Amino acid sequence: MALRFFRCIECGHRMRASGAYCGLCHAAKTRPQQFGEGLVFAVTAGLIAVVFAGIVLLL
Numbered sequence: 001m002a003l004r005f006f007r008c009i010e011c012g013h014r015m016r017a018s019g020a021y022c023g024l025c026h027a028a029k030t031r032p033q034q035f036g037e038g039l040v041f042a043v044t045a046g047l048i049a050v051v052f053a054g055i056v057l058l059l
């Protein structure tokens with residue numbers, strides 16, 4: 001079962017987190033939806049950077 005977090009603003013179809021287009025009407029994902037996925041990546045990268053900086057400061 002695929003995870004479907006977002007609704008298509010054009011037809012209301014539930015879209016998967018992956019993929020840039022609606023599976024039903026092929027409308028492009030909205031910017032907030034793409035931003036949400038980018039935010040998850042940014043938070044993960046930020047946490048890695050903070051941990052790395054902490055290690056450097058301790059040495």
Ligand SMILES: [Zn+2]
Pocket residue numbers: 008009010011012013022023024025026027
């Ligand atoms: Zn749609």
